[in-house]
Amino acid sequence: MSVVKERHWVERAACKDMGHALFFPELGEDVRPAKEVCEGCPVRSECYTYSLEISTHHGIWGGKSERERRGNRPAWKAEPEPIRHGTEAGYGAHKRRSIKVCLGCRNAHREYEGRQKHNRLQRGGN
């Protein structure tokens, strides 16, 4: 069951009757007052999980600021784009994400390198 659809926990939130502003501080504003409220909130973990599910960039959720939550996105949210397999760009994406290079991308890369070498030779370089 997804907490996104089940938001009954909001009824028990410590911040239920508080203004939103406290939990959505402007850049450079103090986040401690909001965190203090979250500290005593009975639905902290639901709130936190919810923020990861909706992948929100903004605000204090479950006592954690945006910066603190950033590293905890589910992996499928962290992947910005699918790898275009069988291309040189795909090869680069494999490398950047430390994913084993697939056959298609390896071939594309070999071809790319071959072309580069060919070009260098044509220019008389080495």
Ligand code: SF4
């Ligand atoms: S953890 Fe904080 S932001 Fe989340 S519901 Fe509780 S008081 Fe509100």
Ligand SMILES: [Zn+2]
């Ligand atoms: Zn690939």
